[in-house]
Amino acid sequence: MTLEAVLVVAAALVGIGVYGALSQQSFVMLMMGLELMINGAILALVALWSASAGGNPQGQMLGVVFMTVMAVEMALGFALVTNVYRVRRADITEKLRRLKG
Amino acid sequence: MNDLLADAIFWAFAAGSVTTGLRVFRTDSMMRAAFYLLASFAGVGGILVLLGAEFLGMVLILMMAGEMLIMAIVMVMFMMNPAGLNPMWMVHQHRVAVAAGAGSFVLLASLPFLVKFPDRPAPQPEEATAELGTELLGDSMLVFQTAGVALLSTMIGAVVIANRSGRFGVAEEGSQEPTVEPGAGDQR
Amino acid sequence: MSEYAAAGVAIAAVGAALLAGVYFVAVFDRLIGALVEGRPLQWSRLLAEPVQSSALMAVQQRRTTERPDAPAWALAPALFAGLAAVALAMVPLDRDLVATDPATGFVVFSAAIAMVMIAVYLHGWSPNSAFALHGAYRYGAQALSFQIPFLLAMLATVLPAESLSIVEIVNAQESLWNVVRQPAGLPLYLVVGVAVSFWGPLNLPDGSDLAGGTSVEDSGLSRLLWKAARAAMLVSVAAMGAAAFLGGWWGPWLAGPVWVVLKTVALLGVLLASGHLLARVRIEQFVLVSWVVLIPLALLNVFVSGAFLL
Structure with a gap:
């Protein structure tokens, strides 16, 4: 379990997340892509904390902040999905075209 | 625990996490997608525990269990085809997305081989948990409090946004988006 | 190699304890039922009935539904x-x-308790059946409501121990058990404990008004396994309650493990008796009470026990 191996796994998760966030039409599936990206970021962060930060607790602290970001993203995302559905009856991104150039 | 066993467990978690992560976007049912995502997170939680961040790993699993249940409920509320009885393929700009995903993977995966990270391993896990606790309520108190306030304001904001009686009257009577093509009719 | 042997012994011991606990719950539940209803006790029948019905369920034919998610169901x-x-x-x-x-x-x-809602939701969703899905949604509402009071009630026991380790939590109760130190903790925990394994008054997901809820389509071995898993969860909740609130191994005269078992049995008695003595609660009432009463009470519990420790 070398640092490189963990970072490659984290990169794979971020890559899958990028693919999902860009390709999915449904709002919730899009959010799953974002979640996977944050997942990979947390993994990379903890790997670096564990292998090359000498156990500085601020590394774990940053992990806690990442999880807060994830919770905020989910809560606001679900609220927006609910609102968009109520106002526009839209459940996929294609139905929101007002800001499209 | 010897290194060989730790390696085997790590690769099992890593393989499981990446495969289930891929399956999220390759399954016919959004419900299954939510559970695959949860499995992916559980795998990452296991790797975090292996890396010594016991608290973070377990909290990740704890948090994700609730989050995925909410996600499943939201899906059934709003989305088409939650049960997965029909094939589902709801994608756009697929080639661009695949290229972007593969590109970012190659870019990020090559970084650890190009950069030399310092070799300073962390101490034992039990100390790490206690250290995190001291850090949370010690030097990083302000960060911790800010995260708490951010979560509180998120809760208030989410309730306001998702409320049925919206800012400009009842949300259901709200703006219907005008169509781009004249005479195309709305897609309600 | 002894490290691996010790791990194997520990895993086997936990499995054996769970099996014994499941059998004990089955017998104890029937015993309490007979006592509450004032029926005469027939010990041989009481002891044999769980084994007989388990054996029957194990050999029964299994039926399936139209297009279930078989892996998730299993x-x-x-x-x-x-x-x-x-x-x-x-x-x-x-x-x-x-x-x-x-x-x-x-x-x-806590993570194990949180994952229970995924297990129950999967169980209700996977058979592709309406009543089962209803049950799954009920458990979703129930679980998302009891999660926060549960975490807060358990969190208060962590404060005197100044550690997240369960052994330390028990160790800190040498002079004073947490049930005295935090009087609101144990009742809160027991309410939540009934809700976690949806037993008795909070048996909404598998309730008879839904013809069995999430397990309506179960049959044979999988029905037996599901029932056993629910009873096992009840045992685990009672054992953890004994450790976190009733002082675990601390007690006069008897050896530590005996005290743990006695306290677990006492809590199991309370949990099981609730099924025979209390009427079933409706889901919206439980959700309302959780958010309006239990969460503020649990928060108050944390604040008060924190203030005493300052």
Whole structure:
């Protein structure tokens, strides 16, 4: 379990997340892509904390902040999905075209 | 625990996490997608525990269990085809997305081989948990409090946004988006 | 090699304890039922009936539904039982007699309880059946409501111990048990404990008004496994309650492990009696009470016990 191996796994998760966030039409599936990206970021962060930060607790602290970001993203995302559905009856991104150039 | 066993467990978690992560976007049912995502997170939680961040790993699993249940409920509320009885393929700009995903993977995966990270391993896990606790309520108190306030304001904001009686009257009577093509009719 | 042998012994011990606990719950539940209804006790029947009905269920023919999610359906009871085992593995029988004592024992136990909602939801969703899905949604509402009071009630026990390890939590109760120190803690925990394994008054997901709820389509071996997993979860919740609130191994005269078992049996008695004495609660009432009464009460409990420790 070398640092490189963990970072490659984290990169794979971020890559899958990028693919999902860009390709999915449904709002919730899009959010799953974002979640996977944050997942990979947390993994990379903890790997670096564990292998090359000498156990500085601020590394774990940053992990806690990442999880807060994830919770905020989910809560606001679900609220927006609910609102968009109520106002526009839209459940996929294609139905929101007002800001499209 | 010897290194060989730790390696085997790590690769099992890593393989499981990446495969289930891929399956999220390759399954016919959004419900299954939510559970695959949860499995992916559980795998990452296991790797975090292996890396010594016991608290973070377990909290990740704890948090994700609730989050995925909410996600499943939201899906059934709003989305088409939650049960997965029909094939589902709801994608756009697929080639661009695949290229972007593969590109970012190659870019990020090559970084650890190009950069030399310092070799300073962390101490034992039990100390790490206690250290995190001291850090949370010690030097990083302000960060911790800010995260708490951010979560509180998120809760208030989410309730306001998702409320049925919206800012400009009842949300259901709200703006219907005008169509781009004249005479195309709305897609309600 | 002894390290692996010890791990194997610990895993086997947890499994054996769970099996014994499941059988005990089945007998104890029938015993309490007979006592409450004033029926005469027939010990031989009482002891044999769980084994007989289990054997019957094990050999019964299994039926299936139209297009179920078969892997998830098979996974759900196993996941539930596994989570019960994880929760029970954290409970110490004595200061040095515990299957595992991670530094984050409290978080591991909470994560196991949180994953139960995934197991129940999978179980209700996978058979592709309307009543089962209804049951799954009920458990979703129930679980999202009891999660926060549960975490807060358990969190208060962590304060005097100044550690997340369960052994330390028990150790800190030498002079004063948490049930005295935090009077609101144990009642809150018991309400939540009934809700976690949806027993008795809070048996909404598998309730008879839904013809069996999430397990309406179960038959044969998977029905047996699901029932056993629910009973196992009840045992784990009672054992953890004994450790976190009733002082675990601390007690006069008797040896530590005996005290743990006695306290677990006492809490199991309370949990099981609720099924025979209390009427079933409707889901919206439970959700309302959870958010409006239990969460503020649990918060108050944390604040007061924190203030006493200052």
